[in-house]
Amino acid sequence: MNGGGKVVCVTGASGYIASWIVKLLLLRGYTVKGTVRDPEDQKKTGHLLALDGAKERLKLFKANLLDEGSFEQAIDGCDAVIHPASPVSLTVADPQAELIKPAVMGTINILKTCTKVSTVKRVIITSSMATILFPKSPIKPNDFVDETTFSDPSVCEEEKQWYILSKTLAEDAAWQFAKANNIDLIVMNPGLVIGPILQPTLNFSVDVIVDFINGKNLFNRRYHRLVDVRDVALAHVKALETPSANGRYIIDAPIVTTNDIEKVLREFFPDLCIAEENEDIDIISMTYNVSVEKVKNLGIEFTPTETSLRDTVLSLKEKCLV
Numbered sequence: 001m002n003g004g005g006k007v008v009c010v011t012g013a014s015g016y017i018a019s020w021i022v023k024l025l026l027l028r029g030y031t032v033k034g035t036v037r038d039p040e041d042q043k044k045t046g047h048l049l050a051l052d053g054a055k056e057r058l059k060l061f062k063a064n065l066l067d068e069g070s071f072e073q074a075i076d077g078c079d080a081v082i083h084p085a086s087p088v089s090l091t092v093a094d095p096q097a098e099l100i101k102p103a104v105m106g107t108i109n110i111l112k113t114c115t116k117v118s119t120v121k122r123v124i125i126t127s128s129m130a131t132i133l134f135p136k137s138p139i140k141p142n143d144f145v146d147e148t149t150f151s152d153p154s155v156c157e158e159e160k161q162w163y164i165l166s167k168t169l170a171e172d173a174a175w176q177f178a179k180a181n182n183i184d185l186i187v188m189n190p191g192l193v194i195g196p197i198l199q200p201t202l203n204f205s206v207d208v209i210v211d212f213i214n215g216k217n218l219f220n221r222r223y224h225r226l227v228d229v230r231d232v233a234l235a236h237v238k239a240l241e242t243p244s245a246n247g248r249y250i251i252d253a254p255i256v257t258t259n260d261i262e263k264v265l266r267e268f269f270p271d272l273c274i275a276e277e278n279e280d281i282d283i284i285s286m287t288y289n290v291s292v293e294k295v296k297n298l299g300i301e302f303t304p305t306e307t308s309l310r311d312t313v314l315s316l317k318e319k320c321l322v
């Protein structure tokens, strides 16, 4: 047990990745102060309250990214804050109100509160590969990508990639605020996350696998990178527990093809039919080379994509979501 006596706030605790972070923290002996928009909503909180250790060491607080100061009670007395809460959607009517404002304002609200709570020693934000893959000069197949690459907001805007823009602006605002206010900030940059779900409903990235099961290749991609939620959650916890951890951490998986995905899914759905594209026609080619040395040095060993896919389907079946 690493966390005995330590208190960690996890924002958006009922979300896909956050639920796994809460689970790992509880297993490692931490006390967790989780934030949710509505603590009375059993559908959002039931799976958290049922986790091992939750009865003794999990408390849920009401907080909304858009309400200034609403995270104060949850952050009060914490040793660290992990901040995954952010809207995740590619289809919105009003990008500013639905994505950008909550992502950026929420991040600054939380960091502002952290500056007022002297016990908070480290803040870990869940950013995304999205904040890396859209720099001013486009990433080409076989280019090398590491933590020094930053997406450019004007590129995201030109491409009308509002989710990517929200994450890029939020991460940028976080680095600026942390620098100005001397906050020990660490940023995690995962690729598309799959793996078993703890929450009862589908989240965006696991829904991509449900799409495959339904014969749809959402991004029209031939190449994919699918990282396991358990590795992503553990990376957050390792970043918390490793005093020398710093800066950004790419958490991305090796390339797999649509065929590779299909092969695993066919074990469960023999009649599966996925329309495959002849080439990668998404806005970004997934055939970039990526450095994951930094996160491996935190002690992360990546789960093979095949295992993640199998475990995703098993959990979807168990929850009657496919």
Ligand SMILES: NC(=O)c1ccc[n+]([C@@H]2O[C@H](COP(=O)([O-])OP(=O)(O)OC[C@H]3O[C@@H](n4cnc5c(N)ncnc54)[C@H](OP(=O)(O)O)[C@@H]3O)[C@@H](O)[C@H]2O)c1
Binding pocket: 011, 012, 013, 014, 015, 016, 017, 018, 036, 037, 038, 044, 063, 064, 065, 066, 083, 084, 085, 086, 087, 088, 102, 126, 127, 128, 129, 167, 189, 190, 191, 192, 193, 194, 203, 204, 205
């Ligand atoms: N899944 C991926 O493939 C992936 C990849 C890279 C990065 N990320 C990042 O990882 C984080 C978690 O994503 P996820 O996949 O776990 O998605 P998720 O399950 O949709 O979780 C998002 C969380 O944000 C909360 N949230 C949204 N708007 C909010 C608001 N206004 N106030 C308070 N909370 C709000 C949601 O609360 P409700 O439950 O109340 O809606 C939910 O708990 C996000 O920052 C996302 O950008 C995800």
